[in-house]
Amino acid sequence: MQLVETDGGFDLILAGRAMLRQRSDAPCLYVGRGAPRVEMYHGHFDIEDNVEERVGLRYAALTRVSDGSARIALSIAPALPPLVTLTLSGGAQDARIHIDAIDPTLNRLWLRVVADKGEHVWGGGEQLSYFDMRGRRFPLWTSEPGVGRDKSTLLTFQSDQKGKAGGDYYKTNYPQPTYLSSRRYALHIDTTAYSAFDFRQEGWHELEIWAAPATIELWARDAFTDLVTALSDRFGRQPPLPDWVLKGAIIGLKDGATSFDRLEKYAASGAALSGLWCEDWVGLRITSFGSRLFWDWKWNATRYPDLDTKIKELHDRGIRFLGYVNPYLCVDGSFFPEAEAAGYLAKKLESDETYTVDFGEFDCGVVDFTNPAAAAWFAERVIGQNMLDFGLSGWMADFGEYLPTDVRLHDGTPGMLAHNAWPVLWAEVNARAVESRGRTGEALFFMRAGYSGVQRHCPLLWAGDQSVDFSRHDGIGTVITAALSSGLLGNAYHHSDIGGYTSLFGNVRTPELIMRWSEMAAFTAVMRGHEGNRPRENVQIDEDEQVLAHFARMTRLYAHMAPYLRALSDEAVATGLPVQRPxxxxxxxxxxxxxxxxxxxxxxxxxxxxxxxxxxxxxxxxxxxxxxxxxxxxxxxxxxxxxxxxxxxxxxxxxxxxxxxxxxxxxxxxxxxx
Incomplete structure (x- = not known):
């Protein structure tokens, strides 16, 4: 790291790459104040910022320290006191810039990073529309991605009109304020605040952060593979893929006890099978959106009689059973009053009343994972006892992106700062439960929501709820973009719902879509099906003989590739390199x-x-x-x-x-x- 003083400013250079360029007529840092307006509706966030003030810090005073670090005081004018100090430290290839606001009322930062014409940038978490982010602005806020995600399409328009659910190109379950550049460096903002990457200018990238202080971390490497390893070292590694997963596909069915009979049809087709995933093991709730689950995380014996016996029988055949859980408790379930009585649920801001969230025709409490006792209770009481001890070998750990911003949390973290961090806390609860049973690397849960640091807890990502179609911004192709963008940031394993999930306004999946999706899924970390949100209105794999035969061939292909996939998993453990790579x-x-x-x-x-x-x-x-x-x-x-x-x-x-x-x-x- 080099800090070169210039007339009226400085240049920060890392391994020969210009990172920051400060001049009195072109400052690299702007500060200000803003007041956001945030509205949430079923996980979709409408966010506007009233920027009350934005000023450039044009004058820099440098102080060098004997340990090689430096301190830079930035002000509006030479005669005025500094508003912000930058503390710079690092070595030949890595650097940290800690930003401190001397005035505590400053809550907006805009930092300009040097850019080159023709530069490419990737990352931003799990992006779905654009892998190369250059030329666009990307707000980074975990939320529902939306249906259609393209304002020019009828499907997105209909979804916006019905439930504000249309989405846009930048919306994602898993944002992360980290990117890699074709100039062969990576940058991360160490913050949980709302932030945004703006890559629209030719000469600079602008990083927007709705909080101060923040820390900017930088890595420079000659090889892109070494950059990915450096980020994986920073955010954490996943354990190896379980051996049982590599034997074939996980069949996703939510048909109650009939699911076991349908599984036999898959087996008779010659499909290579590793698991049966029944998200409805907890029971169903029928809503206008479709079949939803009953959010009380325990075996529903009415819908799945003798499930405990069935799980053991499947296990003896080499087939694992997987379920479903999320971090919310429905008010009409058994766990809600238990958690409420113990003080484990988030509260309203102005009272001790439990905060409940409308998830679409039913309300739920938010388990407050900032309360260590609540996190431990959920990990042991819900996941440990009712899932792992019951015999589950994995589950979908759904949601995580719905935390409202107007909640009162146990540790006092404001909702605007807790929201992005919530998926990581949720992942940690799941990982601790698995670790408590000595099953890390053997039990497999998968998540759609994420943020910085989810990598060290979550063993497998899935791409969320794609539309059941070939559409550009919400169909089959988006899961490739999702795997590539998240994989660069240290998420080694990624997969998706074969055939997509969301079916609305007459949009239904075709046999061709399922077959093409199966072909792609055979070359991912995990091959898993899903019946979707409207199972009876959409073709299912086992309902069409051509589709089933095709699917069976693809599962055998996946199993054929197991030695190669095992080698890739070992490489991921050692280096952090993902299975699917740009x-x-x-x-x-x-x-x-x-x-x-x-x-x-x-x-x-x-x-x-x-x-x-x-x-x-x-x-x-x-x-x-x-x-x-x-x-x-x-x-x-x-x-x-x-x-x-x-x-x-x-x-x-x-x-x-x-x-x-x-x-x-x-x-x-x-x-x-x-």
């Missing part, structure tokens, strides 16, 4: 790979280009320069550094492996599995 991660000298988001590397040696449009049987994709590529289905050799168009009938998604790969025998065996 092409530039291993081809950094090919800039044509920097903006690609419709294909990915499965590990370092296999390129997957899923068909994500309907009605096509040929598909084009780019093959990175620097190696030749072998097409799996034909054995044809393709020169890297150009786009190719290949046949892509159902059952044969475009797959290419590096010529000379150590895994050539496994890859050439794919065709025999199909």
């Amino acid at each position: 092409l530039f991660l291993h081809f950094p000298d090919d800039p044509a790979t920097y903006a690609l988001q419709e294909s990915y590397l499965y590990g370092a040696d296999l390129l997957v280009a899923p068909v994500i449009q309907p009605g096509v049987d040929r598909w084009s994709t780019y093959l990175p320069a620097g190696t030749d590529w072998v097409e799996v289905w034909t054995g044809n050799l393709h020169v890297g550094g150009r786009a190719v168009t290949v046949d892509a009938p159902l059952g044969k998604p475009p797959l290419f492996y590096r010529q000379g790969s150590a895994w050539t025998e496994l890859f050439t065996g794919i065709a025999a599995v199909i």
